[in-house]
Amino acid sequence: MKAKIEEANQEAVSRIQRAKPTLIDVSIAGEAIPGMKRNMILHAGPPEPWERMCGPMKGAVIGGMILEGLAKNRQEAEALAASGDILFEPCHHHSSVGPMAGVATWSMPVWVMENRTFGNRAYCTLNEGLGKVLRYGAFSEEVIARLRWMAEDLAPALKKALVRHGPIDMKSMIAQALQMGDEGHNRNRAGTSLFIREIAPDLVMLDESREKIARILAFIHGNDHFFLNLSMPSCKCTVDAAASVEGSSVVTTMARNGTEFGIRVSGLGDRWFTGPAGMVEGLYLPGFSARDAAPDIGDSVITETAGIGGFAMAAAPAIVKFVGGSARDAIRYTQQMYEITVAENDTYRIPTLDFRGTPTGIDLLKVVETGILPAINTGIAHKEPGIGMVGAGLVHPPENCFHDALEVFAEKYGK
Amino acid sequence: MNVKKISELFNKELVVINMGLDSFADNLRKEEVKVLPMDWKPPAGGDKRLISLLEKLDA
Amino acid sequence: MKKILVRKNAYYDSVFLMLATKALKQRPGIKEAVVAMGTEVNLGLLKEIGLLSGEAESARPNDLVIAIEAETGEAVEEACRIAEEVLKKKSHGGGGEEDYRPVSLEGALKILPEANLVVISVPGRYAAREARQAVNKGLHVMLFSDHVSVEEEVELKEMALERGLLMMGPDCGTAILNGKPLCFANVVRGGSIGLVAASGSGLQEVSCCIDRMGGGISQAIGTGGRDLQDRRVRGRMMLMGIEALKHDPETRVIVVISKPPAEELAAKVLSKLKDTGKPCVVHFLGLKPSGTRGSMRFSGNMEEAAAMAVALSRGEEYRPLCFSLSEAEVSRVAEAEVKRMGSEQRYVRGLFAGGTLALEAMALFEEEGFRILSNVQKGPGRALHSPHCSESHAIVDLGDDVFTLGRPHPMIDPSQRDERIAKEAVDPETALVLLDVVLGYGAHEDPCGALAESVSKAKGQVAGRGGYLCVIASITGTEKDFQNMAEQKKKLESAGCLVMPSNYQASLLAVHVMRKVVSR
Numbered sequence: 004m005k006a007k008i009e010e011a012n013q014e015a016v017s018r019i020q021r022a023k024p025t026l027i028d029v030s031i032a033g034e035a036i037p038g039m040k041r042n043m044i045l046h047a048g049p050p051e052p053w054e055r056m057c058g059p060m061k062g063a064v065i066g067g068m069i070l071e072g073l074a075k076n077r078q079e080a081e082a083l084a085a086s087g088d089i090l091f092e093p094c095h096h097h098s099s100v101g102p103m104a105g106v107a108t109w110s111m112p113v114w115v116m117e118n119r120t121f122g123n124r125a126y127c128t129l130n131e132g133l134g135k136v137l138r139y140g141a142f143s144e145e146v147i148a149r150l151r152w153m154a155e156d157l158a159p160a161l162k163k164a165l166v167r168h169g170p171i172d173m174k175s176m177i178a179q180a181l182q183m184g185d186e187g188h189n190r191n192r193a194g195t196s197l198f199i200r201e202i203a204p205d206l207v208m209l210d211e212s213r214e215k216i217a218r219i220l221a222f223i224h225g226n227d228h229f230f231l232n233l234s235m236p237s238c239k240c241t242v243d244a245a246a247s248v249e250g251s252s253v254v255t256t257m258a259r260n261g262t263e264f265g266i267r268v269s270g271l272g273d274r275w276f277t278g279p280a281g282m283v284e285g286l287y288l289p290g291f292s293a294r295d296a297a298p299d300i301g302d303s304v305i306t307e308t309a310g311i312g313g314f315a316m317a318a319a320p321a322i323v324k325f326v327g328g329s330a331r332d333a334i335r336y337t338q339q340m341y342e343i344t345v346a347e348n349d350t351y352r353i354p355t356l357d358f359r360g361t362p363t364g365i366d367l368l369k370v371v372e373t374g375i376l377p378a379i380n381t382g383i384a385h386k387e388p389g390i391g392m393v394g395a396g397l398v399h400p401p402e403n404c405f406h407d408a409l410e411v412f413a414e415k416y417g418k
Numbered sequence: 419m420n421v422k423k424i425s426e427l428f429n430k431e432l433v434v435i436n437m438g439l440d441s442f443a444d445n446l447r448k449e450e451v452k453v454l455p456m457d458w459k460p461p462a463g464g465d466k467r468l469i470s471l472l473e474k475l476d477a
Numbered sequence: 478m479k480k481i482l483v484r485k486n487a488y489y490d491s492v493f494l495m496l497a498t499k500a501l502k503q504r505p506g507i508k509e510a511v512v513a514m515g516t517e518v519n520l521g522l523l524k525e526i527g528l529l530s531g532e533a534e535s536a537r538p539n540d541l542v543i544a545i546e547a548e549t550g551e552a553v554e555e556a557c558r559i560a561e562e563v564l565k566k567k568s569h570g571g572g573g574e575e576d577y578r579p580v581s582l583e584g585a586l587k588i589l590p591e592a593n594l595v596v597i598s599v600p601g602r603y604a605a606r607e608a609r610q611a612v613n614k615g616l617h618v619m620l621f622s623d624h625v626s627v628e629e630e631v632e633l634k635e636m637a638l639e640r641g642l643l644m645m646g647p648d649c650g651t652a653i654l655n656g657k658p659l660c661f662a663n664v665v666r667g668g669s670i671g672l673v674a675a676s677g678s679g680l681q682e683v684s685c686c687i688d689r690m691g692g693g694i695s696q697a698i699g700t701g702g703r704d705l706q707d708r709r710v711r712g713r714m715m716l717m718g719i720e721a722l723k724h725d726p727e728t729r730v731i732v733v734i735s736k737p738p739a740e741e742l743a744a745k746v747l748s749k750l751k752d753t754g755k756p757c758v759v760h761f762l763g764l765k766p767s768g769t770r771g772s773m774r775f776s777g778n779m780e781e782a783a784a785m786a787v788a789l790s791r792g793e794e795y796r797p798l799c800f801s802l803s804e805a806e807v808s809r810v811a812e813a814e815v816k817r818m819g820s821e822q823r824y825v826r827g828l829f830a831g832g833t834l835a836l837e838a839m840a841l842f843e844e845e846g847f848r849i850l851s852n853v854q855k856g857p858g859r860a861l862h863s864p865h866c867s868e869s870h871a872i873v874d875l876g877d878d879v880f881t882l883g884r885p886h887p888m889i890d891p892s893q894r895d896e897r898i899a900k901e902a903v904d905p906e907t908a909l910v911l912l913d914v915v916l917g918y919g920a921h922e923d924p925c926g927a928l929a930e931s932v933s934k935a936k937g938q939v940a941g942r943g944g945y946l947c948v949i950a951s952i953t954g955t956e957k958d959f960q961n962m963a964e965q966k967k968k969l970e971s972a973g974c975l976v977m978p979s980n981y982q983a984s985l986l987a988v989h990v991m992r993k994v995v996s997r
Contacts, residue, residue, distance in 0.1 A: 419716070419720050420641040421717065421720050421721040422641055423615075425721065425725065432654060433592045434593075434595070435582070435585045435592045437582065437595055437598070437599060438597055438598030438621065439492055440490065440493070442596055442659075442660055445919065448918075449664075451657050452589075454579070456579050456580065456581075457578035458599055460600070464539055465538070473606070476606075
């Protein structure tokens with residue numbers, strides 16, 4: 004059986020390696036996302052009912068409902084949410100991913116990413132910026148207004164610029180960003196810079212006012228994490244192609260909803276294995292401390308699933324101070340990840356490790372055997388909705404996810 | 419009985435992976451043997467149930 | 478005052494933990510101290526001594542538990558502080574080791590793909606699985622771990638055989654490959670004599686004697702203790718080792734060392750040796766030699782096995798070994814030792830760290846008509862009632878399981894033997910203490926230091942009663958071993974111990990002395 008599993012894993016990882024995530028369009032959720040409905044609200048992480056949602060996610064849901072005109076204010080939104088008339092589903096069930104609360108509603112603009120090798124697509128909303136934003140649970144007028152600007156001005160311009168430019172090879176852009184100090188999850192500055200550089204000429208040539216274009220460029224420039232919403236769907240369409248390989252123990256989904264952390268394993272199809280979301284260990288912005296922290300939340304851990312993010316920690320010296328202080332610590336975490344993965348990435352390479360490919364293809368069996376849990380670099384949200392990011396650091400999935408998955412995997416494939 | 423691989427070993431430099439007591443790796447190093455000490459710990463944290471599940475898939 | 482700490486996911490190996498525990502116990506004011514992994518067995522032990530509470534109750538096998546009971550709060554805190562220090566030093570590696578230490582074998586192979594040998598010394602219950610993985614990856618294995626089942630041993634050796642790989646062990650403590658000592662082994666000269674041994678200390682004794690006599694070792698393969706003893710294992714590794722030496726151009730003489738094998742196995746081994754076409758020396762411990770059979774020689778003791786091998790390697794005829802002392806000298810020495818003994822003193826007490834060395838001494842004494850009791854004797858009426866208490870003539874293997882459960886092996890830590898020497902000195906009937914000292918890698922850095930002290934104290938105690946304690950020892954080692962053999966010898970001699978060049982000669986001298994004691 005071991006040989007069969009190894010073979011299946013090689014197949015799964017080979018698909019990951021051959022992925023060609025390509026940005027092909029900017030659309031709106033209702034039109035692009037398969038199975039989307041007007042009364043459907045997508046959220047990050049494994050399935051979760053309204054009652055169990057954490058503060059920031061509830062806030063984001065409220066904001067989403069106000070944006071769509073489903074409710075006028077918080078009270079109405081909460082009542083409607085609890086009524087059963089709203090369908091809450093994981094982004095992951097609709098080929099999508101969303102950072103932090105990850106809430107996506109019908110009219111929100113989304114990036115459309117296509118895995119050119121296999122034809123499958125993935126979607127993600129555009130990043131609003133930092134501080135009081137929807138994904139941290141804020142739903143004030145300011146937030147709604149910004150979301151509307153993004154839908155009315157930002158997204159259509161980007162769409163036209165993209166049409167002008169032609170599809171953008173995200174794999175190559177991510178590979179370059181990794182060599183410039185990014186890791187694609189918690190550090191996206193280089194990626195954001197590369198993206199602006201790529202799209203700016205086409206934005207400038209659009210038939211729009213200079214003020215409008217300037218505002219768009221300033222918006223992107225002012226948000227170091229703008230690229231996150233591109234790296235995430237790139238990773239999503241990459242690993243989706245490796246899902247449902249019979250006999251494979253490769254982990255193809257990791258995601259959190261602020262209450263639970265969930266994983267899915269290739270050889271076990273769509274089944275979620277969940278456990279309590281952990282608390283991030285890290286550093287806090289002035290005025291904040293661990294007391295203020297929300298549990299781990301968001302689909303951004305799809306980056307680690309695809310072999311970047313925390314798995315490329317050694318590529319991001321800036322992350323270092325969040326994980327213990329020395330460059331050696333960051334390198335050590337990456338070296339540990341090699342022990343729980345099937346392969347080394349063909350394309351994403353780490354300069355400080357002699358351009359060794361990043362650890363790619365998390366193997367459920369190795370995680371349980373070695374006791375090494377995937378290392379995740381992530382931001383920390385305030386536990387109260389609407390305040391924003393309060394810090395950043397390192398977190399691990401709850402080990403029971405992997406233990407439970409092993410039990411089912413052994414039952415299905417064991418001798 | 420095929421001993422070709424053992425004969426090969428006799429004609430090569432020993433390159434050792436040490437799994438267990440660190441002192442064995444230290445001693446090999448003193449003898450200028452190339453050795454990689456492992457940070458071995460019981461698999462699956464020593465959890466018998468998990469180990470038996472892993473063994474079901476070992477075969 | 479009690480304090481119990483738990484460090485989650487902090488694994489340390491058993492030897493380190495035992496030494497750490499010992500260090501804490503020795504602190505002033507400490508009543509009890511345990512530093513151990515949170516295995517079921519250990520938690521049970523902690524519960525029994527009243528040191529299991531709080532977090533420790535739910536500790537898991539990969540969690541470390543530090544439990545201390547002391548007379549005062551300060552003593553407890555001090556001990557905790559020292560424990561933390563010792564653990565911190567260990568986890569940061571010796572000498573600022575920067576390189577990553579992999580947790581899994583696959584991880585190790587990613588870092589060192591050209592590896593050709595794995596040395597496995599993990600707890601027995603995990604050892605077979607690791608060894609199996611190693612063989613599947615095409616690696617030779619030295620399996621130091623014991624407490625591996627016979628079924629697992631057979632499976633592992635079958636697998637190894639199929640792939641043409643070495644499976645030295647389980648329970649293999651000694652080997653020398655390509656001139657490099659593995660685990661508990663000595664630094665010996667390279668040469669043309671190849672060894673295949675089912676005994677660790679046997680391999681050590683023979684290889685050191687060969688070195689002393691000017692010969693050298695090509696390869697020394699360990700098979701593990703059960704290889705020829707248990708019919709189910711069928712001597713697989715012994716036969717494979719012999720075959721490997723047959724094909725090794727550097728090896729011109731083959732020596733086989735083992736306890737007497739099950740009958741059909743002996744025939745198989747001899748036939749395999751004959752088939753090599755090379756001169757061979759066979760040492761089946763405790764079996765009387767049947768001289769020569771063609772190019773095969775049978776030795777009566779380990780030193781003789783070495784001498785025969787060296788002679789053969791030089792193309793010389795073997796001349797029976799002389800005792801390093803002349804007949805007259807032996808008599809004189811024995812006389813001098815016995816003269817000052819009290820009338821009550823009448824028994825020999827052998828206290829051994831090396832199992833095979835103990836067996837050799839036992840065999841010699843039995844041959845000379847002494848009835849020896851022991852913790853490792855199987856003969857009728859030969860078992861000590863308690864291994865911890867000598868009666869009559871006794872030779873004790875202090876490396877046996879009964880002594881090493883939870884305590885380091887006497888080769889690593891001399892304290893158990895020191896305690897036993899003191900005990901023998903208290904017994905008015907003890908006339909002679911016979912010892913083995915093993916040097917080399919794996920052994921204590923100064924075995925004769927502590928031993929010399931215990932010997933002095935013991936002799937002093939017996940002299941205080943108007944008697945005299947005779948102490949005889951041998952040192953298994955070479956001048957290349959790191960402990961400095963010459964100095965070790967001097968330490969023992971300064972304490973009044975008679976030091977002989979081999980275990981056989983030490984035992985023979987002891988026999989002569991005891992003959993005189995008995996015939997008084």
